[in-house]
Amino acid sequence: MRRTLLAHDDDGDGPEVLLLHSSVCDRRMWDPQWRLFLDAGFRVLRCDFRGFGDTPAADAPYRDADDVVELLDALGIGRTAVVGSSSGGRVALELAARRPERVTALALLNAGAPGHEPGDALRAFGERESALIESGDLAGAVELNVATWLGPDADGNTKAMVRLMQRHAFDVQLAADDVEQPEVDIDLGRITAPTLAVAGAHDLADFRAIAAALPDAVPGARHVELDWAGHLPSLERPAETAALLLDFLTGHTGHTR
Numbered sequence: 001m002r003r004t005l006l007a008h009d010d011d012g013d014g015p016e017v018l019l020l021h022s023s024v025c026d027r028r029m030w031d032p033q034w035r036l037f038l039d040a041g042f043r044v045l046r047c048d049f050r051g052f053g054d055t056p057a058a059d060a061p062y063r064d065a066d067d068v069v070e071l072l073d074a075l076g077i078g079r080t081a082v083v084g085s086s087s088g089g090r091v092a093l094e095l096a097a098r099r100p101e102r103v104t105a106l107a108l109l110n111a112g113a114p115g116h117e118p119g120d121a122l123r124a125f126g127e128r129e130s131a132l133i134e135s136g137d138l139a140g141a142v143e144l145n146v147a148t149w150l151g152p153d154a155d156g157n158t159k160a161m162v163r164l165m166q167r168h169a170f171d172v173q174l175a176a177d178d179v180e181q182p183e184v185d186i187d188l189g190r191i192t193a194p195t196l197a198v199a200g201a202h203d204l205a206d207f208r209a210i211a212a213a214l215p216d217a218v219p220g221a222r223h224v225e226l227d228w229a230g231h232l233p234s235l236e237r238p239a240e241t242a243a244l245l246l247d248f249l250t251g252h253t254g255h256t257r
Contacts, residue, residue, distance in 0.1 A: 004050060004055065004056060004058070004062075004067070005070065005071060005074060006047040006048055006049065006050070006055050006067050006068070006070075006071050007027070007047065007048045007053055007054035007055045008027070008045060008046060008047040008048070008071060008075075009027065009034075009044075009045070009046050009047075010043070010044075010045045010075060011038060011043070011044055012037070012038040012041075012042055012043040012044050013041070013043055014041040014042050014043050015041075015042055015043065015081065015104070015249075016042070016043045016044075016045060016077050016079070016080035016081065017037060017042045017043070017044055017045070017080060017081040017082070017083060017249060018045045018046070018047075018068070018072070018077075018080045018081070018082045018083070019033070019037075019044065019045070019046040019083050019084075019088075020046075020047070020049075020068070020082065020083065020084040020085065020088030020089070020091050020092050021046070021048070021049070021052065021053075021085060021088045022085040022086035022087055022088055022149070022231075022232060023049075023052070023086060023087040023088075023169070024086065024145050024149050024162060024165065024166050024169075024231075024232070025052075025085075025162060025165040025166070025232070025235075026048045026049075026052040026053030026054075026165050026168070026169065027046040027047055027048045027052075027053050028053065028161070028165060029085065029161075029162075029165065029232070029234065029235060030046050030234070032234065032235065032238030032239075032242070033234060033238060033241070033242045033245070034046070036239070036242045036246070037242070037246070040246050040250070042249070045071075045075065045077070045080070047068065047071055049064050049067070049088075049091070050062060050064070050067065051169060051172050051173045051176065052165075052168075052169050052172070053165075053168070056172070056176075057172055057173055057175070057176030057177075057179070058176070058179040059176070059177065059179065060179065061179060061180065061181065061182050062179070062181060063094075063181050063182065063184065064091045064094075064181065065091050065094040065095045065098060065099075068091065068095055069095070069099060069102065072102065078102065079101070079102055079103070079104050080102065080103065080104060081103070081104050081105040081106070081107070081193075081249050081252070082095060082096065082103050082105070082106050082107070082193075083107045083108075083109070083245055083249075084106075084107070084108055084109070084111055085109040085110065085111075085232065085234060086109070086110055086111065086112060086149075086207070086231060086232070087112050088111075089108040089109060089110065089111020089112060090111055090112035090113060090114060090116075092106055092108060092111065093106075093108070093111060093113060093114060093186070093188060093191070093218075094114055094184075094186050096191045096192075096193050096195075097114075097186050097187055097188050097189075097190045097191050098184070098186065098190075100190055100191055100192045100193065103191075103192075103193040104193060104252070105193050105194050105195075105196075105248070105249055105252040106191065106193040106194070106195040106196070106218075107195075107196045107198070107245050107248055107249065108195070108196065108197050108198060108211070108214070109198050109232075109233055109234060109241070110198065110199055110200055110203050110207040110211065110229075110231050110232070110233070111197065111207070111210060111211065111214075112207070112210065113188075113210045113214075114186040114188075115186070116206065116210060118206060119204075119205055119206045119209075121204045121205055121206070122204055122205075122206045125144070125148055125204070128144060129141050129144055129145070132144060133170070133174070138167065138170050138171075138174075139167075141170065142163050142166050142167050142170070143163075145162070145166050146159050146162050146163055146166070148204075148231070149162070149230065149231040149232055150162060150230055150231070150232055150235070150236065151200060151202040151203070151228070151229050151230020151231065151232070151233070151236045152202060152228075152230065153228055153229075153230075153236040153237055154230070154232075154235065154236045158235050158236065161235070162232070162235065188214075188217040188218050189217065189218070189219065191218045191219065191221075192219070193252075194220060194248075194252040195214065195218045195220065195221035195222065196221070196222050196224065196248045197210075197211040197212075197214040197215070197218075197221055197222065197223045197224070198211065198224050198225075198226065198229075198233065198244070199211035199212065199223070199224070199225040199226070199229075200225070200226050200228075200229030200230050200231055200233055201225055201226065201227045201228070201229060202228075202229060202230040202231075203229070203230055203231045204231070207231065208225065211223055211225070212225075224244075
């Protein structure tokens with residue numbers, strides 16, 4: 001299995017925190033939190049999954065979680081806190097379950113879950129997105145994603161940022177061969193990291209249900225639903241989301257601001 005070191009940014013000193021992006025975005029989605037996390041005294045790492053941002057699309061079978069472990073190894077990071085948004089949250093769950101010794105704390109923002117079967121709304125979104133892409137209407141597919149995944153507090157600049165990231169992902173991925181990630185067995189009960197599962201009240205039912213169910217699957221997990229949030233709270237209310245995350249991380253990494 002060929003490997004590609006993920007494009008990434010790495011800065012700061014102190015306890016490590018890894019930021020994993022949504023599949024609507026790339027590592028730039030963390031721009032609003034980047035300086036806040038650095039100023040709070042963390043070493044902050046963010047990366048682009050394959051086919052997103054500056055990382056090329058895959059040309060052989062791979063798993064995102066394995067790519068993340070390889071990146072951590074290359075940077076000499078043995079253990080880190082992990083913050084994952086949406087599909088990045090699904091990767092974070094896999095990483096924490098398969099390699100629990102590598103994760104010190106786990107914060108999930110409207111995370112996907114390994115093996116989750118889409119509900120009606122999520123299935124309808126996927127079918128509509130596929131139809132737009134197959135018809136060549138990438139602009140329409142981008143707008144569908146912006147309308148679906150950003151909550152009511154997202155401003156025009158945030159929508160423009162998501163449009164840019166999503167269109168780039170479409171362009172990169174559609175120009176490459178379709179490579180699937182092989183299935184692996186994942187037991188969320190193996191997660192040992194303190195876990196915060198955040199949901200948005202304006203998100204699709206799938207992600208609200210995943211977050212609500214995580215305390216039953218992950219020992220000691222805490223569930224919070226934000227009444228103002230859609231699917232991407234870190235972009236919708238950046239400062240408020242950063243405060244929530246920093247409060248959790250400082251409480252579970254031994255770090256004080």
